[in-house]
Amino acid sequence: MSVNNPLLGLLTVGLSVFLIGGTLFSLPRSVPGPIATPTAEDTVDTKRLRLLMVGLAQDMARINTGIWHEDAELVRQGASSIATHPRIPPDQIAKIKKALGPEFQNFVRFDKAVHGTATELVSAAEARDWSGVLSTYTELRDGCFGCHTAYRDRLRPVLAPAE
Ligand code: HEC
Numbered sequence: 225m226s227v228n229n230p231l232l233g234l235l236t237v238g239l240s241v242f243l244i245g246g247t248l249f250s251l252p253r254s255v256p257g258p259i260a261t262p263t264a265e266d267t268v269d270t271k272r273l274r275l276l277m278v279g280l281a282q283d284m285a286r287i288n289t290g291i292w293h294e295d296a297e298l299v300r301q302g303a304s305s306i307a308t309h310p311r312i313p314p315d316q317i318a319k320i321k322k323a324l325g326p327e328f329q330n331f332v333r334f335d336k337a338v339h340g341t342a343t344e345l346v347s348a349a350e351a352r353d354w355s356g357v358l359s360t361y362t363e364l365r366d367g368c369f370g371c372h373t374a375y376r377d378r379l380r381p382v383l384a385p386a387e
Pocket residue numbers: 252273274277278280281284306331332334335338364365367368369371372375376379380383384
């Protein structure tokens with residue numbers, strides 16, 4: 225036991241460093257860190273698009289880990305977090321609307337599709353329906369890529385200057 229305890233301590237320290245490090249590294253440089261004062265529009269309910277996207281990617285990583293370890297609860301958590309992700313602030317919505325014009329509706333459709341698929345993934349994980357989890361996860365990822373392929377390059381310069 226005297227051998228196990230220091231090992232356990234090391235493991236705990238390592239894990240916390242990993243967790244804290246993970247959070248810090250995943251923040252894009254242009255976004256204020258946890259110590260900096262967030263801008264007025266960064267609330268629990270509304271997050272700037274890019275910060276929000278980083279969160280989505282972390283949720284996808286959680287789902288992925290859950291799939292490999294057959295940990296349905298981890299899959300459920302990641303999917304639920306995507307399904308209930310915060311909205312983006314009104315000034316960014318206005319910019320996207322202006323940049324995309326009539327195509328804005330299509331952008332919204334991509335967002336809704338991702339929400340819908342994430343909700344299905346929650347149900348599949350709750351039912352421990354692994355084949356459903358896999359197919360829904362693939363569909364979800366395709367939904368992310370679909371919007372990126374269509375709009376990411378166009379919107380990046382529109383959204384970046386004000387950040
Ligand atoms: C409705 C459109 C849309 C959907 C759906 C979408 N994204 Fe994005 N995503 C964007 C746009 C636009 C950008 C570029 C934002 C910028 O650079 O300011 C982006 C950027 C990103 C980035 C890059 C962030 C960075 O550091 O520059 C990541 C990561 C990301 N998305 C992950 C995801 C994941 C994961 C999903 C699905 C769960 C997803 N996105 C779904 C539109 C979308």
